Each structure stands twice: as structure tokens, then as C-alpha cells.
Amino acid sequence: MSIVIIKPGILDTIQDTGRTGQGSFGINTGGAMDRFAAMMANILTGNNVKEAVIEIHYPGPQILFENDALICITGADFTAGLNDEPLPSWQPVLIRKNTVLQFPVSKKGARAYLAVQGGFVIDKWLNSYSTNLKAGIGGWKGRKLEKGDEIFFKQSKRCVSSLFKSENNFQILRWRADIGKVYEQPHEIFFIRGYEWDELTRESTEALEESNFIIRSSSDRMGYQLKGTHLHLAEKKEMVSCAVSFGTIQLLPNGNLVVLMADHQTTGGYPRIGHIISAHLPKLAQLRPGDNIRFKAIDIDKAEEQLFFQQHEIQIWQRACAEKLNSIYAEHRS
Amino acid sequence: MSEYKIFPIGDSASTIDFGNYILEALNKKVMAMQRWLQQNPFEGLEDIIIAYSSLSVIYDADQVKTRYKPEKTVFDFIKEKLHEAYEKSFIVEKDSLVKRIPVCYDPAVALDITFVAGEKNLQVTDIIRLHTSVIYRVYMIGFQPGFPYMASVDSRITIPRKEKPRVFVPSGSVGLAGSQTGIYPVDSPGGWQIIGRTPIRLFNKLKANALIIKPGDRVQFYEINLKELGRLSKP
Secondary structure, eight states: OEEEEEEOOSSEEEEOSOOOSOGGGTOOOOOOSSHHHHHHHHHHTTOOTTSOEEEEOSSOOEEEESSOEEEEEEEEEOOOEETTEEOOSSSOEEEOTTEEEEOOOOOEEEEEEEEETTOBOOOOBTTBOOOBTTTTBSTTTTSOOOTTOEEEBOOOSSOGGGGOOSSSSEEEOSOOOOOGGGGSSTTEEEEEEOTTGGGBOHHHHHHHHHSOEEEOTTOOSSEEEEESSOOOBSSOOOOOOEEOOTTEEEEOTTSOEEEEOTTOOSEEOSOEEEEEOGGGHHHHHTOOTTOEEEEEEOOHHHHHHHHHHHHHHHHHHHHHHHHHHHHHHHHHHO | OOOOEEEESSTTEEEEEOOSOOOHHHHHHHHHHHHHHHHSOOTTEEEEEEOSSEEEEEEOHHHHHHHHOOSSOHHHHHHHHHHHHHHHOOOOOOOOOEEEEEEEOOTTTOTTHHHHHHHTTOOHHHHHHHHHSOOEEEEEEOSSTTOEEEEOOOGGGOBOOOSSOEEEEOTTEEEEEBTEEEEOSSOEEEOSEEEEEOOOOOOOGGGTTSOSSOTTOEEEEEEEOHHHHHHHHOO
């Protein structure tokens, strides 16, 4: 039960929802940039949300399936195809063995996720499957996927092959996740005010909400470097290092902003202007260099409400998908 | 004891901050609070990150809400927890043994030591003498796996970070930044002024959470030459 990377993409890594509990050792959380898409890929294939998935950037890989599998692709739309036939995203698909999955054209978004029913066979490091590229450990050998890598997936008690109803290379299962709301208004990003917000000049606080910021090409999994109006504190401030989080907006000494992303360091010493709300991190993770961002400040209670709403939706999908899968396996047995 | 502020650093993380100070007493309080929270964790607590004079908690806000049903926000609940940790924790820390760390200050590996000497109007030998004469406290681990932030260096050798960070700093490099000194555990980019290199491997992938140098430790450096560095660096 395995897949083989026959052609690597630019940056394909094993990720999960992150490595928590190690911050005091300087070990960052890492994990999928778009946690929502990664979790949904697992949910749609009937996995635990914390199973390992492959995070795919564009140009993507070519992946050979050595066995029949039930898979789901979520996140960015890289026009996934199986032996040149287009595959749907956000929908579980049965795949025949000896087929090749590829991602020919980048249409929308920045990261796609691939989950396989059962999950990939990966050793956990400090209780997580995520790849820590900086330390060279975790995930698949601590590195991105390369040509010839053969990754096994866990044998499921449920026989995927028995679900095929035709000789086709793939078969689309009947349900899909309606995820419209999560990625709506992709450029409008909400944040809560950070501790040094009050220390910005009035012009700066106005500029932050009233002008566009563009994601620079130097952005990566560690952080999004932004181009836009330069912001300034009313008085220069020397800071000692303090913990930062996924979504923290830091003000650099040159007046530019950087938004810390999944692979951010545990601590930082720059003024914290704001923090992107969790519910908007998925859409932020799907923006690309050159895209613009419009920031909007909201209060912590509203940020929490949005987080709970998204969590609640995830739980509903989780139950619904589990039921759907149970029913088709049951249908088949009868 | 002292004033502090509690504020969110996101909707799933909050910080209690005692101000921008590098003070042993504050750091000891921070560590005491960490111990208290480890012994009295709330459901949904995912991580505790301590720094010089602050402690941050990372949590699953949804889990906290489901379990404790706070009247207002999850943040308000966390705020109460951090107040409680402040009130109920007490410092029991005793001075630990001094860990002695060998450092080679040869300009071949001490990339900035000549520059620092020039900036400070000192001889390289003075830098070495001043850097090795102090017993430092390890205030925090951050930035990278196992990177110890130690303070305070002798005021005669304090120097700001490099204006333009290096793209590559080899692991084991010992650096200065303001009143802090630190060691790069893994190869990485970095902006600290490099004044030496240690053969001690601070970060071991297999024992990543059994650090050789931990917060609260006391550390003193001693000088070795290039030959010893080579010999001790061998696995």
C-alpha cells in the first residue's frame, strides 16, 4: 500500500495540525499552513483530523499510486488530474492502482493537501508528523519529498477496491464539503490589535486599515513579508524577546510588516501590531506572492466567535462524512 | 511583587508580561509560574512558552470554551488563570551548578571577534577575558530548537546585532547581541556578532526535549584553541 513520487514538486512536505507542547525547547509548532484544508482532507477520507497529509506547492509533484486508494485533495486548485482526467477537490475519490496523480495548472490558492484513507505511515517526532525543515527532522526524513520516495499508507480494515462500480480509473464519491464561507472575501483579513498597537502613530494605525498591503515574493512558510505603507511607532522601542504566534503581525525596524506563518520561530523581539484571527488563517495561507491584503481590526470576542463557528462546522462535517462512509461500506456489504 | 499586563497574542494564545527587562528575579517568577501551570494545567492548554520577563500560554480556545463555559470570552478565562498562576506560584529555585562550556575564540571561527574588539577599543584577549569571566543565567530557549538566551554580558563588550544578518551561521557559533550571549544549536541565518565556537552539540534530534542547557541554568565559558575545538568536535 504505497505511493511513489515519480517527479517531485517544488515543495511537498508531510504535515499535520502541528507539534504542540515543545515551545519552551525552542521547537516551533510548524504544521500545515492551511490547517482547515488539511483537516478537511482527512475528514473527507474518514481519517482522524490529525493524520499526516502531503502539503503541495506549485509546481506540484507527480505521484504514482501503487495500490487502490480512497483519497481527497483540498486547498489550492492546481487542476489535479489522474492520468490526464480532471479530479474534483474537496470530494473523496476512489483511485485505481497504477495511476498517476498530477497538478498541471495553478488556478487558485497556494497550497493543496492530499490525504489517503488510513493515513500515511510516518514516524512521529515529538508527537507530530509535521516536517521541521529547519531542524531537518520530522515528517518524511526531515525533508521535502524527492523523486523515488515511496510512502506507505496504512492498511484500512475497509476494502477500498470493493467499492468500485466500474472499470474507470477513478470513481467520485457522492458527497463534497461546501467550504465557500471559509475562503470568502479572500483579501479581507481580520486581526485583533496587538500589544504595541497603541504605540503606533495615528497615521500608521489609519494606514494599516485603509491601505492595501502586497505579499512579497520572499514570503514563505515562516512568514509573509508585506509591501505597503511604512508604519512607525510614536517612539522607538527596544524589546526583549517574547513568544509570538501563527498570525502575529510584526513591525520591522524599516517600517515594513511581516505576518508570521506556520513555520514561525517560537519567540521574537519586534513590536506586535496585531494578530490575524484563527478563522482567517486558512484564507491567508491560500494567498500568493503578489496578492493584496486588506486588514480589518475586530475585537477578541468576535474573533473567538468566528473560531468557534469554524470549529463547529468542522465537527459537523466530521460526523456527516463518517456517516456517509459507513453507509457506502454497509451498502456494499448488503 | 511587580506590575504585569495580560494580553492576547491571538485568539488562541495569551501573554503575561512583566515589562522589557532582563532581570533574574522576574525570570525566576516566570519559571515558577510555568511550574505551577504544569502542575495545575487547565483543559485545552497546549503549550507554555517562557521568555525573559513573560510567559505565554497557547490553548485550544474551543476546548476551553466547551469545558469551562466562560461567561464572557475565553480570553477572560485565561486572564483569570494567569492571575491565579501569578498569585499561587512561588519561587523555589536554588542556584544550580555552573555548567562549563568550552569555546574557541580563534578568529578562524570567531567571525566577528576582531570587529567587536575594534568597535569596543579592546584587544581580542580582552573580549575573551570579559566573556569568560561572567557566570551567565540562561533566561530562555527560543528562536531555534535549543537556542539559549543568556545574560548579562560585561557592559564593556555589549554590542548591537549585525545590521545585515548572515545568511549562514554554523552550528556551535557563540554570539553577542546587546547584553545577551547565545549559542546557535543548528546551522541557520543569524544576526548575532559571532565571537567564538563551541564543540558542544546543544541540540540532539533524538533527545530534543532533554536539553543540555535549560532555562534557569548557570553557564560559564572557558577558552580552548582551534586544535582542541577540532578534537572535541569529533563525534
